[in-house]
Amino acid sequence: MPDRVRFRRDDARMNIKFLAVASIAALAAACASTPPEDNTQPPTSGPVADQTTPPRGDTYQGPTPGTEAHFVATAGDRVFYDLDQYSLRPEARETLRRQAEWLNAYPGTTILVAGNCDERGTREYNLALGARRANAARDYLVSLGVSPSRISTVSYGKERPSCMQSNEACWAQNRNAITMIQGGSNS
Amino acid sequence: MLRVTSPFFALVLSLILSTAALAQQPLQVTIDEGNLEPTPIAIPDFVENGSGDLYGADIAEVVRNDLASSALFTSIPQNAFIETITNIDLRPRFQDWRIIEADALLAGRVTQQPDGRLLVAFRLWDTRLEEQMLGLQFVTAPENWRRVAHKVADAVYERLTGETGYFDTRVVYVAEGTGPDGIPTRRLAIMDQDGANPSYLTDRSYMALLPNYSPSAQQIAYVSFIDGHATTYLYDLETGRQEALFATGTRGLAQVDANGQSLSARFSPDGQSLVVAIERQAGHDIHRFDLRSRQLTRLTDHPADDVEPSFSPEGDRIVFSSARGGGSQLYVMDANGGPAQRITYGEGRYTAPVWSPRGDLIAFVKQRGSQFALGVVRADGSGQERILYEGYFVDSPAWSPNGRVLLFTRGDRSSNGTQYAIWSIDLAGFNLRPAPIRGAASDPAWSPLID
Numbered sequence: 001m002p003d004r005v006r007f008r009r010d011d012a013r014m015n016i017k018f019l020a021v022a023s024i025a026a027l028a029a030a031c032a033s034t035p036p037e038d039n040t041q042p043p044t045s046g047p048v049a050d051q052t053t054p055p056r057g058d059t060y061q062g063p064t065p066g067t068e069a070h071f072v073a074t075a076g077d078r079v080f081y082d083l084d085q086y087s088l089r090p091e092a093r094e095t096l097r098r099q100a101e102w103l104n105a106y107p108g109t110t111i112l113v114a115g116n117c118d119e120r121g122t123r124e125y126n127l128a129l130g131a132r133r134a135n136a137a138r139d140y141l142v143s144l145g146v147s148p149s150r151i152s153t154v155s156y157g158k159e160r161p162s163c164m165q166s167n168e169a170c171w172a173q174n175r176n177a178i179t180m181i182q183g184g185s186n187s
Numbered sequence: 188m189l190r191v192t193s194p195f196f197a198l199v200l201s202l203i204l205s206t207a208a209l210a211q212q213p214l215q216v217t218i219d220e221g222n223l224e225p226t227p228i229a230i231p232d233f234v235e236n237g238s239g240d241l242y243g244a245d246i247a248e249v250v251r252n253d254l255a256s257s258a259l260f261t262s263i264p265q266n267a268f269i270e271t272i273t274n275i276d277l278r279p280r281f282q283d284w285r286i287i288e289a290d291a292l293l294a295g296r297v298t299q300q301p302d303g304r305l306l307v308a309f310r311l312w313d314t315r316l317e318e319q320m321l322g323l324q325f326v327t328a329p330e331n332w333r334r335v336a337h338k339v340a341d342a343v344y345e346r347l348t349g350e351t352g353y354f355d356t357r358v359v360y361v362a363e364g365t366g367p368d369g370i371p372t373r374r375l376a377i378m379d380q381d382g383a384n385p386s387y388l389t390d391r392s393y394m395a396l397l398p399n400y401s402p403s404a405q406q407i408a409y410v411s412f413i414d415g416h417a418t419t420y421l422y423d424l425e426t427g428r429q430e431a432l433f434a435t436g437t438r439g440l441a442q443v444d445a446n447g448q449s450l451s452a453r454f455s456p457d458g459q460s461l462v463v464a465i466e467r468q469a470g471h472d473i474h475r476f477d478l479r480s481r482q483l484t485r486l487t488d489h490p491a492d493d494v495e496p497s498f499s500p501e502g503d504r505i506v507f508s509s510a511r512g513g514g515s516q517l518y519v520m521d522a523n524g525g526p527a528q529r530i531t532y533g534e535g536r537y538t539a540p541v542w543s544p545r546g547d548l549i550a551f552v553k554q555r556g557s558q559f560a561l562g563v564v565r566a567d568g569s570g571q572e573r574i575l576y577e578g579y580f581v582d583s584p585a586w587s588p589n590g591r592v593l594l595f596t597r598g599d600r601s602s603n604g605t606q607y608a609i610w611s612i613d614l615a616g617f618n619l620r621p622a623p624i625r626g627a628a629s630d631p632a633w634s635p636l637i638d
Contacts, residue, residue: 084536119598119605122538122552122582123397123630124450125508125515127410127417128464128471128492131448153446154416159371159394164604 066106066186071179075099078178079137083171084121086132088140096137099179100144108184113137115155116162116178118171123157130155137177152182214290214313214320216259216347223617225261226347228254229289231272232265233307237299242332246307247295249336252381253354254343257592258618263289275310284314291320293343304328307335311343321346333383334637341636353587356380357634358594359388359398359407363607363627366391375409375422380633382623388422397451397583398422398632401458407632408432408452408461417448419463432476433465433483441476441483444468450494452476455522456502462486462522464494464507473507475522486524497542497549498522499566506530506540506549506566517551519566530568539583542566545590548614552581552595561595561612575616580605585631590614594622594631 063069071077076099079092088096103109115134117126134153142148162178163170216226230251233243254260269283275294284292295309308324323342325335334355341352362376375388375395389395394412401408404424411420414434422429433441433449443449443465450471452463461476467485471492475484487493491511498505499522506519509527515536518527531537535555542549546566553560553574559581564572580598587593592613598605607629609622622631 119580121536121554122495124464124495125536125538127396127448127450128466128494131466132470132492155448157417159373159396161371166600166605 064186066109068181068185071099071102071106071109071181071185075102075179077180078176080172081133081175081177083118083175084129086115086129086136088136092137093140096140097144100141100146103141103146103150104144106185109181110150110152110183112152112154112180112182113141114160114178114180115153116160116174116176117158118174119158119161119166120171121158123159126157127155130157133175133177137179213316213318214347215349225259226290227263227288228260228291228293228343229263229268229284229287230254230293230295231268233295233297233309234273234275235297237297239299240329241297241299241305242329243295243297246297246332246336246339249333249381250293250295250340250343253337253340256381256620257344258613259344259348263287275308278317279312279314281312281314281317284312289314291343291347293339295339300326305332305335307332307339309339309342311346333379337380350591351589351636353589353592353633353636354380355637356588357404357637358585358609358622359400359632359634360609360622360624360628361396361398361630362387362624363629364391375407376628377424378624385624388424388427397630399451399453400632400634401454402456402635403458404634404637408454408463410449410451416446417450419449419452419461432461433463441481443483453497455498456500462496462498462505464492464496473505473520473524475524484524486520487527493518495539497540499542500544500546504542504566506542508538508540517549517564519549519568528568530566531564531572533572541584541586543590544586544588548590550584550586550593552584559598561593563614573616575612575614576610576619580607583630585633587633588635592618594633596629596631 063073076095079095113134115130117130134155138151138153141151161174163173230247232247235241235243251262255262267287270280272294275296279292292312292314293309298306300306304326306324306326310319311321313320325338327335337355340354344352357377357379359375359377362374364372366372372391373394373396374391375398376385377388378385396410398407398409407422409420409422410417418434419432420429421432433443444467447466450464452461454461459478463474464471465474469490471494472485473487473493473496475486489511491509493507493509496505496507503522504519505522506517508515509518515538516529517531517537517540518529520527535553537551537553539552540549548563549566550563553562558577560574561576561581561584562572562574578597579600582596585594592611594609594611596607597610598607607627609624609628609631610619611622612619
C-alpha cells in the first residue's frame with residue numbers, strides 16, 4: 001500500500017507548512033480581531049509541551065490557560081483521516097487523548113467537533129462522510145470521560161477546506177475533524 | 188420517419204436516417220442522432236404590427252438560441268435569406284428557402300392588441316413538402332416576451348422532434364464564492380434556462396446547497412446551514428418564505444436526533460412527499476416525509492450510510508447510494524422501503540443517482556482513481572452503463588424535464604484551486620457546453636416546464 005504511506009508523509013510535511021501559515025494568521029488576527037476559530041493551529045506532537053508549562057505571570061508568553069488558544073497549543077485542535085475513511089489513526093487517538101485531558105481539566109467548556117472532507121467526492125456523500133468523522137472523534141472523547149452533553153458535532157463536508165489547492169497534500173489536510181471551543185473558556 | 192426512444196442505438200439510427208432522408212418525407216428531427224447533422228432552420232425576425240416596442244427581433248433571437256443550444260438545429264444566418272417575410276399569412280416562396288438549404292422556416296408576427304398585450308403568432312413550414320407543419324399564437328403582457336419566445340421554441344422543438352421541449356424552464360443552482368473573511372460562500376440563485384433573469388434567492392450569511400424543484404415548480408427543497416449544520420429546508424419561490432423540515436428543538440416540522448443532519452430532499456412526482464437522507468445515531472438512512480400528514484417514515488436501517496435518494500417518475504421506487512457493499516454503489520428499492528436491489532457493479536464509487544423523467548435510466552456520478560464520470564445505467568440494472576462525460580470532477584446531475592439533456596457540476600483543475608461550473612450534455616453524449624452563468628456555480632436543479 002504505497003499510497004497510504006505517502007498520504008501520511010504528506011500529512012506530516014503539511015503540518016509544518018500549515019504551522020507557518022497559521023502563525024501568520026494568528027498575527028493578523030491579533031490586529032483584526034478575527035473570530036477565534038480562524039486562530040487555530042495544527043496538531044503538533046513534539047513542540048507543544050514546551051509552550052504549556054509556565055504558570056500564568058508577567059513573564060509567561062504562551063496562551064492564557066483555559067483559552068481556545070491554550071487548547072490548540074496544548075492538545076492540538078484537529079485529527080486527520082485516511083482517504084474515504086473515518087476510523088481513527090493512532091496519532092489521531094493521541095491528539096484526542098490530549099484533548100480529553102485538557103477538557104477534563106476545564107470541565108466548564110463545551111466544544112464543537114467539525115468533520116471535513118477533501119474535495120474529491122460528491123457533495124452529499126462528503127456531508128455524510130464528514131459526519132462520520134466528527135462522530136468518530138466525539139465517540140473517542142466520550143470514551144475518555146468527556147461528557148457527551150459538552151460535545152456538539154457538525155459536518156461541513158467539503159465546503160470548509162483548510163487548504164484551497166487541488167493537490168494530494170492539501171486534500172490530506174482537509175480530511176479532518178476540528179475541535180473548537182464553544183463556551184466556558186477563559187477568553 | 189423513425190423515432191427511437193432508446194439512446195443506445197444512436198449510431199445505427201443515423202445510418203437509417205441518411206438513407207431515409209433521400210425520400211420525400213415530412214420533416215422530422217430525431218433526437219437520438221445527437222449533433223451529427225443538425226437540421227437547418229430559417230427564423231427571420233418576427234414581423235411587427237403596431238407601434239412601440241414589440242420585440243419582433245428579440246423573440247426571434249431567443250428562439251434561434253434555444254433551438255441552436257440543443258444542437259439538433261442550426262439557425263441559418265439572416266443575411267443569406269432571399270425572401271423577406273412581410274405577411275406570415277401568405278405562403279412563402281419555398282424555392283427561395285430551399286436554395287439556402289433551410290429545411291424548415293419559422294415565420295412569426297407580433298401584433299399589439301388594443302389592450303396593450305402582445306399577440307405572437309407563428310407558422311412553421313416544411314420547405315420541401317411546401318406544407319405548414321404548425322401554426323400557433325400566444326397572447327401575453329409585453330414584459331413576458333422572453334417566455335413567449337421560449338414557448339414558441341418549445342412548440343417548434345416538439346413538432347419537429349416529437350418530444351416535449353424544455354426551453355420555458357428555469358434553473359436553480361448554487362453560486363459559489365468567497366466572503367470578505369475568506370470563508371467560502373454558497374448562495375442559491377435562479378435563472379431562466381438560457382441564463383436570462385438571474386437573481387439570488389439566499390444571502391451570504393449561511394451556506395445553501397443541493398437544491399431540487401417541486402413538480403409544481405413553486406418550491407425548492409435544499410440544504411441550509413442557517414441553523415449551523417445541514418438541515419433540509421423548503422423555499423417557496425412565490426413568497427420567498429422558507430422553513431426547516433427537520434430539526435431538533437421546536438422549529439422543524441418533524442423532529443430528528445440532536446446533531447443529526449438532514450440532506451438533499453427530492454419530491455415525489457405527485458408533490459406530496461419527499462425522500463431524504465437523515466442522520467440517525469448509527470449513520471444516515473433514507474426517510475420519506477409526507478408533506479400533508481407531516482409524518483416521517485424511516486425506509487432503510489443499515490449501519491452503512493444510505494444517502495442521495497431519488498424517486499422514479501411513477502413514484503413507486505427510490506434509487507439511492509449506499510456504502511453497504513463496501514464502496515458506494517447504487518440501489519433501488521420500493522418507495523415504501525423493503526429490500527434493495529443493487530444496480531451498479533462497476534469498479535469505483537457510484538454516487539449522486541437521479542432517476543430520468545422518462546423512467547428508463549438513472550444518471551450517476553462515478554469516481555474511479557483520479558477521474559470522475561457522468562453516466563447513465565438502466566433502472567433495472569440490466570445492460571451496460573454508458574459514460575457521457577469524463578473529467579477531473581463531476582457532481583449533481585439534473586435532467587431536463589423531457590429527459591434528453593443533463594446539467595451537471597463540472598470541476599476543472601487550476602492553479603488556484605478547482606474551478607466549478609455547470610455544464611450540459613445531451614443523452615447521446617453530444618453537445619457538451621457550459622451553462623450561461625458568470626462565476627463559479629454548482630448543484631443545478633432543472634424546473635419542470637412552466638405553465
